[in-house]
Amino acid sequence: MVARCRWLHRPDWPEAIETAWQEALKRPRQRASGGRGWRRRMNLPPLTKRSAKFKIFLEEAISSFLGWQNFIKGGGRNHLVCSAKEFEEYSDYLKTRVSPATAANRVSGLIIALRVSGASVDEATAKLMLGYLRRRATLALNARREQCPDEEIEPEALFHLGVAMIEMAASIPLTNKKFASVMFRDGLLIAWMSVVPARRFNFVDMKVDDLHSDGKRTFVIAEHQKVAGHDPELIYLPEALEGAMKEYLEFYRLPLLNKKEDHGMLWVTYRGKKLGGPAMSLAFARRTAAHGKAVRPHALRHSVGQATGNAEHAAELLGNTPAIVRRNYRKRDRAAAMAVNFAKLDQLLKQAAEQGES
Numbered sequence: 001m002v003a004r005c006r007w008l009h010r011p012d013w014p015e016a017i018e019t020a021w022q023e024a025l026k027r028p029r030q031r032a033s034g035g036r037g038w039r040r041r042m043n044l045p046p047l048t049k050r051s052a053k054f055k056i057f058l059e060e061a062i063s064s065f066l067g068w069q070n071f072i073k074g075g076g077r078n079h080l081v082c083s084a085k086e087f088e089e090y091s092d093y094l095k096t097r098v099s100p101a102t103a104a105n106r107v108s109g110l111i112i113a114l115r116v117s118g119a120s121v122d123e124a125t126a127k128l129m130l131g132y133l134r135r136r137a138t139l140a141l142n143a144r145r146e147q148c149p150d151e152e153i154e155p156e157a158l159f160h161l162g163v164a165m166i167e168m169a170a171s172i173p174l175t176n177k178k179f180a181s182v183m184f185r186d187g188l189l190i191a192w193m194s195v196v197p198a199r200r201f202n203f204v205d206m207k208v209d210d211l212h213s214d215g216k217r218t219f220v221i222a223e224h225q226k227v228a229g230h231d232p233e234l235i236y237l238p239e240a241l242e243g244a245m246k247e248y249l250e251f252y253r254l255p256l257l258n259k260k261e262d263h264g265m266l267w268v269t270y271r272g273k274k275l276g277g278p279a280m281s282l283a284f285a286r287r288t289a290a291h292g293k294a295v296r297p298h299a300l301r302h303s304v305g306q307a308t309g310n311a312e313h314a315a316e317l318l319g320n321t322p323a324i325v326r327r328n329y330r331k332r333d334r335a336a337a338m339a340v341n342f343a344k345l346d347q348l349l350k351q352a353a354e355q356g357e358s
Helices: 015-026 049-073 084-097 100-116 123-147 155-170 174-195 200-204 239-257 277-289 297-307 311-318 322-328 331-337 342-357
Strands: 211-213 218-222 233-236
Touching (some): 015 049, 049 084, 049 100, 084 123, 155 174, 155 277, 174 200, 174 239, 174 277, 174 297, 200 233, 277 297
Antiparallel strands (some): 211 218
């Protein structure tokens, strides 16, 4: 079992460090002008009440570093200082105690804290170590993704589930109209999203007035696009759901508004408000879990990306570029692109350290 990190929590900080930290937080912050590289990324925003979580993040990084100095290395100091050698030793210590992402966050927080307190920072070493730890975190995340089995989703089964929920809602007595309306809404959503792999936020932001018809089919113009330059995506309503949509608008949507002012959104919650993204995903997962396996709406997009023969065709269906599809939706292509591993990173780090010493 890997030993946990030992922290020196803020009440136990040396008095000089505590005083210097309090004074540093009172000083006004000035943002760096120009440049988009290392200096600007590590620049600290104003520490106000709105950034209280960020202040806690910095203090946790300091506590972790002071704990390493006092309990692991031995011989704590009265000033917050970190030499180039200590950066390397502290990073090696974190690699054996915490996850790659946590190690990168601790070092990142320490660097910002040193800047806040006015201490000098060996930028070359800091940049090298933080970049190395962040690449380790990225590789670890990709490795976990590769170990996860592909989600086997059958859109046809989900469509039939949605239709069955619509029929079930129609059989519920009028005395429980709201319950029936929620079930009808969820069934319509599941059936529609199982056929059209559009992004969730395009469904969330649908309004009643957004429903258009070309004389044959009903469609919604998706205004939100992640890929610049693409024409607005048309989200077509399946012909089999045309009647269900009319029923929803006439009989099931109004009871959900609960006599409140109509805000015009297509999908309405039990309390008459707009159905948000997290609530939509939760409803989707709960309904599908009750009939087998919980499915997230976005998993349908991954299913299309995996099942489609080539990335170009999948990009047309998903409203993305082929490069994005290969990177995010096709595990085989993503695995082939992972040419860097931990051993290679360690070798590069060692070479960079040797060059710095020479």
